[in-house]
Amino acid sequence: MSLINRNPVFLKNNIFNGILKNINVINVIKENNNTTRNFHSNSIVSKHYKELEFKIYRWNPEKPKEKPAYKSYKVNREDIKQTVLDGLLYIKENEDPTLSFRHHCHNGKCGCCAVNINGKNVLACNTPIDDKQEVQKISPLPNIPVVKDLVLDLTHYYEQYKNIQPWIMRKKKDEHGEIIKEPDREILQTSKERKKIDGYYECNLCACCSSSCPNYWRDADAYLGPSTILNSFRWIRDSRDGFHSERKDALQGPDSLFRCHGEMNCMSNCPLGLNPAKAIAKLKLTITKEG
Ligand code: SF4
């Protein structure tokens, strides 16, 4: 079983989605005196607001004279399914085909639908529409360059990820004494060793955490950011990797690990419930002890 699915937040959302997709009418849940949700295959009826306003950040690089601005779309709540991504798709299909956003897996796995909704970084595909809010304000993730509307330019973010060499490297010498990094066979690990990477390997690179980190805002060119450090830690924990100490050394520069001051924004903005701040704290502890 994929460990992403063991994440309680993720599991809750996916059970929720699965129920809605597969069963025509399951239940009527009375949440409180104000709200009744009818769980149909494609709709949720809320007594709160029959019409929702989506205020969506718009910017088109082909119209450089037009400043970025929020555009409002009024949508009948019954016309959209359950998630924020459903709302965006409805608007694109029925109101404004020029609206740009990314989506792929619709299942919380690819990370490409990350946006900021009413001030919080989330995945649009596994975030149910908040029926208690009449206005759904949707912006691109903060502090990352925008290509168009809600689409981010993640070139630098992916470059940082690539620089940590996120793959297994071995230290096996060939007949000439040269180190071969590429594994030449499947490398087994015990279930205890495998468990050590739980909570660190599930990252889908959505960038919600790095986009919420004050240190990443200050200097994303220098600071690796929480998700890249979490992913590096994942390889440092992996019993199959042979470059643990080199990976740790690479994280010790002035712009790296010790630039994190533990504000914890990264933890509270991870849609999968991962905790990059914990990975960073553990790394700092290990390095301090070893040093
Ligand atoms: S804990 Fe560190 S990495 Fe996380 S948001 Fe704060 S400064 Fe950034």
Ligand code: SF4
């Ligand atoms: S740690 Fe969480 S928020 Fe950060 S990139 Fe990975 S999945 Fe996204």
Ligand code: FES
């Ligand atoms: S579309 Fe893949 S995570 Fe949302």
